[in-house]
Amino acid sequence: MTDPTTTRADTASCTPDDVRTLGTPVDGRVPDVPAEQAWDDRRLHYPLVAPANRRKFTVIVVGTGLAGAGAAAALGELGYDVECFTIHDAPRRAHSVAAQGGINAARARKVDNDSVHRFVKDTVKGGDFRGREADAYRLGQESVRVIDHMNAIGAPFAREYGGELATRSFGGVQVSRTYYTRGQTGQQLQVAGANALLRQVARGTVTLHTRQEMLDLVVADGRAQGIVVRDLVTGEVRAVTAHAVVLATGGYGNIYCKSTLAKNSNATAAWRAHRRGAYFANPAFIQFHPTALPLMSQWQSKTILMSESLRNDGRIWVPARADDDRAPEAIPESERDYYLERRYPTFGNLTPRDVASRAARERIDAGFGVGPLKNAVYLDFADAIARLGRETVVARYSNLFHMYEQATGDDPLSTPMRIAPGAHFAMGGLWSDYDMMTSVPGLFVGGEVGWGYHGANRLGANSLLSACVDGWFTLPYAVPGYLAPLLGTRVLPHDDPAVLEAVEAVHARTERLLSTGGTQGPDRFHRRLGEILYRYAGVTRTPEGLAQGIAEIRALREEFWRDVRVLGEGAELNQELERAGRVADYLEMAELLCVDGLDRDESCGAHFRADHQTSDGEALRDDTTWCRVSAWESPAPDAPDARFVRHDEPLTFQAVPLQTRNYA
Amino acid sequence: MKLTLEVWRQRDAASPGAFETYEVADATAEMTLLELLDRLNDQLVEQGREPVAFESDCREGICGCCGVNVDGRPHGPQANTPSCEQHVRSFADGEVVRLEPLRSAAFPVVKDLVVDRSALDRVIQAGGHVAVDAGTAPDADTTRVSYETAEMALDFAACIGCGACVAACPNGSASLFTGAKLTHLATLPQTRQQRGARAVAMVDQMEHDFGPCSTFGECAVVCPAGIPLSAIAAVGKERMRAFLRGRAS
Numbered sequence: 001m002t003d004p005t006t007t008r009a010d011t012a013s014c015t016p017d018d019v020r021t022l023g024t025p026v027d028g029r030v031p032d033v034p035a036e037q038a039w040d041d042r043r044l045h046y047p048l049v050a051p052a053n054r055r056k057f058t059v060i061v062v063g064t065g066l067a068g069a070g071a072a073a074a075l076g077e078l079g080y081d082v083e084c085f086t087i088h089d090a091p092r093r094a095h096s097v098a099a100q101g102g103i104n105a106a107r108a109r110k111v112d113n114d115s116v117h118r119f120v121k122d123t124v125k126g127g128d129f130r131g132r133e134a135d136a137y138r139l140g141q142e143s144v145r146v147i148d149h150m151n152a153i154g155a156p157f158a159r160e161y162g163g164e165l166a167t168r169s170f171g172g173v174q175v176s177r178t179y180y181t182r183g184q185t186g187q188q189l190q191v192a193g194a195n196a197l198l199r200q201v202a203r204g205t206v207t208l209h210t211r212q213e214m215l216d217l218v219v220a221d222g223r224a225q226g227i228v229v230r231d232l233v234t235g236e237v238r239a240v241t242a243h244a245v246v247l248a249t250g251g252y253g254n255i256y257c258k259s260t261l262a263k264n265s266n267a268t269a270a271w272r273a274h275r276r277g278a279y280f281a282n283p284a285f286i287q288f289h290p291t292a293l294p295l296m297s298q299w300q301s302k303t304i305l306m307s308e309s310l311r312n313d314g315r316i317w318v319p320a321r322a323d324d325d326r327a328p329e330a331i332p333e334s335e336r337d338y339y340l341e342r343r344y345p346t347f348g349n350l351t352p353r354d355v356a357s358r359a360a361r362e363r364i365d366a367g368f369g370v371g372p373l374k375n376a377v378y379l380d381f382a383d384a385i386a387r388l389g390r391e392t393v394v395a396r397y398s399n400l401f402h403m404y405e406q407a408t409g410d411d412p413l414s415t416p417m418r419i420a421p422g423a424h425f426a427m428g429g430l431w432s433d434y435d436m437m438t439s440v441p442g443l444f445v446g447g448e449v450g451w452g453y454h455g456a457n458r459l460g461a462n463s464l465l466s467a468c469v470d471g472w473f474t475l476p477y478a479v480p481g482y483l484a485p486l487l488g489t490r491v492l493p494h495d496d497p498a499v500l501e502a503v504e505a506v507h508a509r510t511e512r513l514l515s516t517g518g519t520q521g522p523d524r525f526h527r528r529l530g531e532i533l534y535r536y537a538g539v540t541r542t543p544e545g546l547a548q549g550i551a552e553i554r555a556l557r558e559e560f561w562r563d564v565r566v567l568g569e570g571a572e573l574n575q576e577l578e579r580a581g582r583v584a585d586y587l588e589m590a591e592l593l594c595v596d597g598l599d600r601d602e603s604c605g606a607h608f609r610a611d612h613q614t615s616d617g618e619a620l621r622d623d624t625t626w627c628r629v630s631a632w633e634s635p636a637p638d639a640p641d642a643r644f645v646r647h648d649e650p651l652t653f654q655a656v657p658l659q660t661r662n663y664a
Numbered sequence: 665m666k667l668t669l670e671v672w673r674q675r676d677a678a679s680p681g682a683f684e685t686y687e688v689a690d691a692t693a694e695m696t697l698l699e700l701l702d703r704l705n706d707q708l709v710e711q712g713r714e715p716v717a718f719e720s721d722c723r724e725g726i727c728g729c730c731g732v733n734v735d736g737r738p739h740g741p742q743a744n745t746p747s748c749e750q751h752v753r754s755f756a757d758g759e760v761v762r763l764e765p766l767r768s769a770a771f772p773v774v775k776d777l778v779v780d781r782s783a784l785d786r787v788i789q790a791g792g793h794v795a796v797d798a799g800t801a802p803d804a805d806t807t808r809v810s811y812e813t814a815e816m817a818l819d820f821a822a823c824i825g826c827g828a829c830v831a832a833c834p835n836g837s838a839s840l841f842t843g844a845k846l847t848h849l850a851t852l853p854q855t856r857q858q859r860g861a862r863a864v865a866m867v868d869q870m871e872h873d874f875g876p877c878s879t880f881g882e883c884a885v886v887c888p889a890g891i892p893l894s895a896i897a898a899v900g901k902e903r904m905r906a907f908l909r910g911r912a913s
Contacts, residue, residue, distance in 0.1 A: 070798075073798070074797075074798040077797040077798060088721070088729070089719070089729075089780065089781060089782065090728075090781065090782065090784070090785050090825065091785075092727075092728070092785075092825055093721055093727045093728065093729050093825075095721070095722065095727070097722065097726055097727050097728075098722045098724060098726050098727060107805075109805060145799065145801065147804050148801040148802065148803055148804045149796070149798060149799070149801045151801065151804035151854060152794065152796040152800075152801035152802070152804070152854055152855075153793070153794045153796050153801075153855075154793070154794050154821075154848070154849055154852070154855050156809075156814050156817040156818045156821050156848065156851075156852055157804070157814065158814060158818075159808075159809045159810065159811050159813075159814040160811065161810075161811045162808070163808025163809050163810050163811070164805050164808065165804055165805055181818055181821075182818060184726065184822065186726075187726050187822075187824070188818075188821060191821070191825075194788075195788055195792055195793040195794075196793055196794070198785060198788050198789040198792070198793060199789075199793035199794075199795070201789055202789045202790070202793075210782065233774060262721040262722040262723070262727060263720055263721055263722075263723060264721050264729075265721075296694055297692055297694050297695065299692070299695055299699045299702060299703050300694075300695075300699065301696075301698065301699050301702055301723055302723055302724075304723070304724050305724070403724060403725065403749075406725070406745065406749040406751075407724075407749070409694075409751075409753070472798045472799075473798065473799070476798060519710075520709075521705075521706065521709035521710075521715070523702070523705075523706065523709075524706070565709060565712075567709060567712070567713070567714045567715065568714050572675070572676060572775070573676070573717055573774055573775040573778065575715070575717050576709070576714075576715055
């Protein structure tokens, strides 16, 4: 295993060549047919496992969010022997639960000219042509029955008065294809999915392991054959082996510390898998949500998210004059700058998230920010209330308004909300081919831990969709396709050297964390890491800043392993130990995030490099060089001069021709 | 502002627990209750003392992870608000605040403020689901669901599974939790199929771990999701219905 104390020379002025080398290209194994036929074609070619043979295969699913619960339940329904793991006390707690606004589906029931093709076009263009087109097609095609399925298993979707499913509009699209349940769509889908999972537990097809954290991946004979878990209550470390492993462990946005993610959301499972050979795709692609709550105090633990759906009716503005200290109500209409409506008249307040975040950051940095710390912009419902009436506005957003009032003490019906960009969704993730399989055979990904659909920027309400599609309607086809030829093989015995080595590595690492005996708890390192990343790898990036970030992260990592203080013991519930392990992984991953940002010498989607912009401040892509995925391999352990290795997957676009994103 | 915290410390399920007293001198009004605990823990780590174990995750009131008793009241002084959205502004400068785990026989203490709420999932596992496999669902627009029906189902489906209702009840009843799920699934036409069997299975399992409904209604006062008190009536009603009509539908 790696030695994270490895430090390299201070490279504050480093160039991409100083930190990476180029490896062999990777093959996405997309079917060689038109993108819209790819999924049909691939399904036709997957080998099958007969019903009576399915119970002979054990599949590990890590995570019980929409992707994990879906995959575990669906594989259980099919008859596979599923071992499902979650760090939580209950499957329902997974962070999918917190998504608010909705789930997209290209059902196209209305006459607003929506279609699967338009969904693909919006998704590919929204992602600034850095995702895989064929994956986006699959997403759109399977979106139809995702809604049917989630409705059938108990998600009470909002309905129109005529009884049909209600929809609303989200950023980056001009049709209404977002299905929702008030402001708690994620919760309703998540609970339905978790309940479906528990149905399989009751049937005996799925064994659910709560409060267990995956700390390593077992790779033997070049295949993923198991995981090492720590029981978070007893501290017991053990291996579990299987024929295939599915990771559905979510995104890494929490690496920024103050993010919209849950406090326990972490990248450890993904990062450990990366360390065992799974390439990491586009780690610099992280979305900053434009409607998060700004930081208001030192101890604020996160930036609470306000759903993007608020931008349907709220208008975003800042005072036209910098450092205007007047209360928002005292600023007359003529002295307000509705900058999104001004710069992007077609999409107005519903521009995609990256555009909205950047525009907000630009205004805040230019001195037009509002609130006590001048770090926010207004989101104003006064016009909507005047136009629609108070009752309608309350009906649409009541729980969001309530949440805002809880957090800030302000009533959004009487004074504008204050919002600011906050680290949110990871478009990057473990690289996988079209079958959702990583570069380690037998290791699959589902949901935010993967990468394929969203390119360099995710459209609102596409994350719940991608997690549901992966879990319920992609992995149940792809995983059996991998398993079929393995019929008759046994799972790896627990005395296999690969198993023993992985278990020993986890023990050693735990012991090291507990025995470092420093002076600072892991949270302090996490906060400092977050500050570094917001500063150098935030909404706007520069090569100099990213190089500086790399140097500071290396120094912080070195300090961590010298001075971290983890109190308590290994053989008990020890939340400090859990946090320390996750922060240690973030400290490794953050370097790669900055390296990817430094290496990708263009602006695209959420990755905005100040040295690549048009004269009016829009992102400038470089399709000649960068129309590809960077799939990273991290340096071998203990090699001081080792560099990250970039494997490329070229991207081609057939159905949606490459074009400049333009939301004006 | 300065707050004195009396915090329940308990090593594990088998060990006895006791209150320990700490002081946080730099609490601020806008802190949440959990951020106050973060602050306390930072202070404890600095002093070389083990931090307080407590559960939290989303910190926006939707995951249901958090839950501590504050001066004997589940979640804290503000009604219908989870611990993560309780604020220090509810306390007076110099106040003594007592923090302990959610108390119920069905929720054994795991450590400090962390309890084991898996009894709630056993109720769901017994029957709180719908027997539809992936890919077999009919078109969701074919069965019309009136606006009012969908909204009513949502009122009951809003439960976040935190267990405060159980901790608030003198009998340790999970009637609000169970009744919310029964009502949610019985209200929607597409999930009504196993209504009778579901009611019998869930209520039987509920009675195995939890006490009977006290009808006092403390549960609805602390419920962060605002589940209507009528949920508790659904427990008896759905079971009686199953008894009279037979289990099947």
